[in-house]
Amino acid sequence: MVDASGERVADVVVRGGLVAEVGPDLAVPRGATVLEADGCLVSPGLVDLHTHLRQPGAEDSETVETGARAAALGGFTAVVAMPNTDPPVDSAAVALEVLALGEGAMCRVAVAGAITMGRAGERLAPMGELASLGVRLFTDDGTGVQDGAVMRRALEYARGFDVTLAQHCEDEALARGGHMHEGEWSSRLGVPGIPAEAEEMMVARDIALTRLTGGRMHFLHLSTARSAALVAAAKAEGLAVTAEVTPHHLTLTHAELAGYDPVFKVNPPLRVQADVAALRAACGDGTLDAVATDHAPHAPERKDDTLDAAPPGMLGLQTALPVVLGALCGSAGNGAGGDGGGRHAAPRHGAPAMTRAAVLGLLSWRPARIAGLARDQGGDQGGPIEPGAPGNICVIDPAATWEVDPVRLASRSRNTPWAGRAMTGQVRHTLFRGEPVVVDAEAQR
Numbered sequence: 001m002v003d004a005s006g007e008r009v010a011d012v013v014v015r016g017g018l019v020a021e022v023g024p025d026l027a028v029p030r031g032a033t034v035l036e037a038d039g040c041l042v043s044p045g046l047v048d049l050h051t052h053l054r055q056p057g058a059e060d061s062e063t064v065e066t067g068a069r070a071a072a073l074g075g076f077t078a079v080v081a082m083p084n085t086d087p088p089v090d091s092a093a094v095a096l097e098v099l100a101l102g103e104g105a106m107c108r109v110a111v112a113g114a115i116t117m118g119r120a121g122e123r124l125a126p127m128g129e130l131a132s133l134g135v136r137l138f139t140d141d142g143t144g145v146q147d148g149a150v151m152r153r154a155l156e157y158a159r160g161f162d163v164t165l166a167q168h169c170e171d172e173a174l175a176r177g178g179h180m181h182e183g184e185w186s187s188r189l190g191v192p193g194i195p196a197e198a199e200e201m202m203v204a205r206d207i208a209l210t211r212l213t214g215g216r217m218h219f220l221h222l223s224t225a226r227s228a229a230l231v232a233a234a235k236a237e238g239l240a241v242t243a244e245v246t247p248h249h250l251t252l253t254h255a256e257l258a259g260y261d262p263v264f265k266v267n268p269p270l271r272v273q274a275d276v277a278a279l280r281a282a283c284g285d286g287t288l289d290a291v292a293t294d295h296a297p298h299a300p301e302r303k304d305d306t307l308d309a310a311p312p313g314m315l316g317l318q319t320a321l322p323v324v325l326g327a328l329c330g331s332a333g334n335g336a337g338g339d340g341g342g343r344h345a346a347p348r349h350g351a352p353a354m355t356r357a358a359v360l361g362l363l364s365w366r367p368a369r370i371a372g373l374a375r376d377q378g379g380d381q382g383g384p385i386e387p388g389a390p391g392n393i394c395v396i397d398p399a400a401t402w403e404v405d406p407v408r409l410a411s412r413s414r415n416t417p418w419a420g421r422a423m424t425g426q427v428r429h430t431l432f433r434g435e436p437v438v439v440d441a442e443a444q445r
């Protein structure tokens with residue numbers, strides 16, 4: 001068993017939706033269902049801060065139901081649904097619609113609200129009304145709030161509701177027209193690029209605005225070494241900032257675009273090897289608080305297009321855990337850890353491998369806190385696994401190997417960058433509110 005206090009050997013009894021007993025060699029209660037977990041890690045359920053569920057508006061790409069099933073199969077017991085739906089989550093009515101869709105889902109579906117009406121970057125959304133429905137994170141994700149004065153007002157407004165703003169850091173003027181990282185490969189391929197500075201300028205600006213307002217800011221999907229360094233400096237200064245990184249930015253580089261395959265088109269774009277190394281180090285030294293998937297399904301008829309026409313984004317929920325364990329713990333075998341395939345990131349140099357507990361912290365109890373879903377915040381996520389805790393648990397076989405087949409993923413879309421690659425580490429069981437929703441890596445409904 002593993003949670004914030006580390007690893008230990010134990011049995012876990014779950015009854016009536018709650019953890020009832022934890023300890024070595026417990027007797028099996030009469031009539032109980034036994035889920036084998038020999039050699040497995042029993043962890044608090046994973047929590048994804050950044051999931052695009054596409055409903056309402058793009059149900060051909062994903063629905064709350066299919067996205068939540070993919071999440072459960074990936075070990076997640078909660079996801080935060082991004083508000084860039086159609087219509088966007090900039091009103092109580094749309095937030096209530098998504099929350100209602102999440103009621104019967106296979107994991108908890110929390111909802112992020114938009115910072116501005118229509119995500120247009122001008123007028124503030126009704127944060128107080130949304131906060132009263134339980135919305136804890138606000139973001140215009142998909143785009144960043146471009147106008148510094150609007151972001152300042154949003155930070156000041158958010159303080160009154162004890163909610164967190166989450167920024168997609170991208171200066172639109174600098175990024176416009178780009179389809180991949182601006183660098184050696186974009187030059188070689190003749191593809192317009194997005195410079196690292198398009199992200200870093202907004203990270204720097206928003207750190208300044210956090211200082212100015214005393215507000216709280218979460219940085220979404222950071223992708224460069226200098227972004228991480230800016231966050232480290234802001235934390236050293238005592239500012240209330242947190243930051244996440246995606247599994248793909250911890251593993252893949254812009255060289256993946258060599259074949260013009262749009263499956264590797266993502267925003268922010270895949271960067272260079274030195275960025276991958278720095279982001280891994282920033283996970284280990286506490287600069288980065290969470291790994292979040294940025295699960296971004298796109299129906300094949302749109303994603304299977306030319307590199308310039310295809311929308312950015314890739315699936316993440318069902319592959320995050322093995323990819324991240326491979327990248328940060330150095331567990332063998334994953335394409336994610338570097339398998340000599342040549343084009344993706346090599347194994348880390350220098351920085352020591354993280355413990356499995358520390359890596360699961362990035363995927364579970366630390367994001368749970370940022371999302372406002374931790375138990376001492378009134379939520380039900382992130383452990384610890386102890387009597388009385390909600391039965392939100394995932395059981396991971398760290399040695400199991402499997403190959404990613406896009407057709408077999410639960411998502412309605414197929415745009416995984418890991419198609420055909422071997423993974424080491426698999427979610428064997430997921431319990432959501434005590435119900436085994438995934439057993440032996442199969443969804444139960």
Ligand SMILES: [Zn+2]
Pocket residue numbers: 141142143168220221267268
């Ligand atoms: Zn984004």
